[in-house]
Amino acid sequence: MNFLLDILSITGALGLFIFGMKVMSDGVQKAAGASMRRVLEAMTKSQGRAIASGFLTTAVLQSSSATTVMVVSFVNGGLLRLREAVGVIMGANIGTTVTAWVVALALGSLSIGQFTLPIIALALPFLFLKKERLRNSGEAIIGFAILFVGLQFLQEAVPNLKNQPDGIGFLVPYIDMGFLSNVIFVFVGTIVTLIVQSSSAAIALTLTLLSTGIIPVELAAAMVLGENIGTTITANIAAVIANRSGKLAARAHSIFNVIGVIWMLPLMPLFLKGLQSTFVDMFDAMEVFTGRNHDKVLIALFHTTFNLLNTLVLVGFTPLIIRVSERMVRKPQGKENFKLEFIGAGVVGTPELAILEAQREVERFARVTASLNGSLQRLLATTDQSKRNAIIDEIRLGEEVTDKFEVEVSNYLTELSREELSDSASIRIRGLMGASADLERIGDLYFRVAMNLESKQMKKVYFVPKQRQNLKNMTDLLEQAFDIMLSNLDEGTTAVNTQLAQEKEDEVNALRDQLRRKHLKDVAKGRYSIESGVFYMDTFTTLEEIADHIVSVTEGLTNAY
Numbered sequence: 175m176n177f178l179l180d181i182l183s184i185t186g187a188l189g190l191f192i193f194g195m196k197v198m199s200d201g202v203q204k205a206a207g208a209s210m211r212r213v214l215e216a217m218t219k220s221q222g223r224a225i226a227s228g229f230l231t232t233a234v235l236q237s238s239s240a241t242t243v244m245v246v247s248f249v250n251g252g253l254l255r256l257r258e259a260v261g262v263i264m265g266a267n268i269g270t271t272v273t274a275w276v277v278a279l280a281l282g283s284l285s286i287g288q289f290t291l292p293i294i295a296l297a298l299p300f301l302f303l304k305k306e307r308l309r310n311s312g313e314a315i316i317g318f319a320i321l322f323v324g325l326q327f328l329q330e331a332v333p334n335l336k337n338q339p340d341g342i343g344f345l346v347p348y349i350d351m352g353f354l355s356n357v358i359f360v361f362v363g364t365i366v367t368l369i370v371q372s373s374s375a376a377i378a379l380t381l382t383l384l385s386t387g388i389i390p391v392e393l394a395a396a397m398v399l400g401e402n403i404g405t406t407i408t409a410n411i412a413a414v415i416a417n418r419s420g421k422l423a424a425r426a427h428s429i430f431n432v433i434g435v436i437w438m439l440p441l442m443p444l445f446l447k448g449l450q451s452t453f454v455d456m457f458d459a460m461e462v463f464t465g466r467n468h469d470k471v472l473i474a475l476f477h478t479t480f481n482l483l484n485t486l487v488l489v490g491f492t493p494l495i496i497r498v499s500e501r502m503v504r505k506p507q508g509k510e511n512f513k514l515e516f517i518g519a520g521v522v523g524t525p526e527l528a529i530l531e532a533q534r535e536v537e538r539f540a541r542v543t544a545s546l547n548g549s550l551q552r553l554l555a556t557t558d559q560s561k562r563n564a565i566i567d568e569i570r571l572g573e574e575v576t577d578k579f580e581v582e583v584s585n586y587l588t589e590l591s592r593e594e595l596s597d598s599a600s601i602r603i604r605g606l607m608g609a610s611a612d613l614e615r616i617g618d619l620y621f622r623v624a625m626n627l628e629s630k631q632m633k634k635v636y637f638v639p640k641q642r643q644n645l646k647n648m649t650d651l652l653e654q655a656f657d658i659m660l661s662n663l664d665e666g667t668t669a670v671n672t673q674l675a676q677e678k679e680d681e682v683n684a685l686r687d688q689l690r691r692k693h694l695k696d697v698a699k700g701r702y703s704i705e706s707g708v709f710y711m712d713t714f715t716t717l718e719e720i721a722d723h724i725v726s727v728t729e730g731l732t733n734a735y
Contacts, residue, residue, distance in 0.1 A: 229266070229268045232266040256422055295316060311682060355392075359397050363401040366402040380394050398477050549572065550620055580611060580613065587606055619716050637710060645714060652717060684718075
């Protein structure tokens with residue numbers, strides 16, 4: 175019974191630790207929303223920036239698993255190339271070592287319990303301030319304090335486990351088996367990380383076991399290596415529903431971490447001795463690093479040094495890692511069915527990153543919608559009925575795709591809006607929902623024009639060359655309007671050019687007014703039939719309505735970026 179209570183106590187302490195990390199991560203992310211977006215955009219610049227981005231993102235989120243799941247999502251949708259994704263993953267491995275330092279310096283310190291409650295007391299007033307950034311900062315500070323409360327409970331719970339033979343008895347025979355013990359505890363670290371789904375929590379547990387004397391330094395280091403492997407499993411689970419690119423990113427993560435463990439495992443005893451002899455004088459000169467604290471800091475140093483060295487050793491082999499991962503993931507047979515790519519790969523559990531995924535999906539949505547204009551231009555220029563039927567089917571399929579896009583994106587954004595969001599995030603969600611609705615309406619209008627033209631054809635009503643030329647002129651203007659809209663979508667967080675979009679929409683309006691005046695005169699003079707005029711006027715009026723929705727998409731983007 176006592177053993178069961180000890181296990182529940184440890185589980186509860188880990189839960190409190192993970193909850194504190196989540197509260198801190200959400201608070202930091204909401205307080206630094208725009209900055210986070212700039213960091214993510216920097217990922218695509220170079221390999222070095224990708225590594226730095228992975229480090230910074232993981233240090234903020236305190237979860238390499240969250241970062242790598244995000245990377246899988248971005249590669250899945252084409253936001254990140256695989257080469258940059260591997261760099262982000264390397265940086266994430268380094269970033270997750272920050273937790274080990276926090277835990278190593280905190281465990282065993284008598285000041286933890288003395289300062290956590292005062293920290294919460296000082297941060298509490300921030301939650302009631304009007305300024306959003308200060309409120310979010312207060313939330314992050316409180317999460318940081320809760321994290322330390324979890325550590326304190328963990329430290330108090332583990333010593334009880336030491337006296338329970340049933341609890342750790344099964345590990346005793348494996349502690350003094352030399353190199354085989356190291357291998358076994360690599361697997362133990364992997365399993366612990368898989369169970370708690372947090373490498374940070376697994377490292378906290380490892381350092382707690384070390385500080386209470388349950389495991390020696392070398393086995394703690396072996397568990398850390400295993401945790402590096404365990405953290406890759408979450409990304410591979412997320413990649414199950416991803417496309418081939420997303421699966422490649424997850425496999426590359428596993429390859430990188432497994433190779434690191436393979437080359438470090440036989441060198442680990444010498445590596446630890448080297449670190450100890452190199453830094454022992456510095457440790458001894460600082461009282462906080464004496465006794466058991468010395469061992470914990472040594473493991474934190476091992477964790478950081480190993481991940482830095484692994485990155486330096488393997489960064490030059492990134493192309494080879496990619497080729498090996500490509501051999502592990504078979505190419506799909508035939509053409510993949512159309513589907514959502516960004517938000518279909520699993521929701522990243524942080525609002526800023528989730529909104530960025532939705533934003534990229536809307537950009538893809540816009541390109542699909544813009545392609546309908548080219549289909550309509552071909553329909554207007556074609557008289558062959560079999561070709562016309564194929565183009566109409568193409569437009570019908572495009573309209574169905576836009577319907578699916580709008581439903582899926584709106585549902586995703588609606589679910590996301592129920593989370594605790596910053597004011598700026600809420601505004602961005604509303605902007606994306608508005609843009610999504612406008613894009614779906616554009617798809618409906620193109621299908622309506624196609625059906626209108628097909629009805630004209632069935633009734634054997636025809637346009638004269640001048641009518642066809644005027645409609646071509648209007649679709650050419652729409653093509654330019656789409657180019658401006660897509661350019662604004664590609665701008666990222668830089669300024670969206672609403673003025674240029676509005677000017678192009680004004681040109682379409684002016685052409686619509688000109689065609690309407692000329693149409694009334696042409697009908698009066700009998701230059702084409704009244705029936706032809708009805709189809710003609712309905713067509714250019716609908717095309718002008720499409721231009722209204724195109725500019726509305728750009729206006730929505732001013733809120734989304």
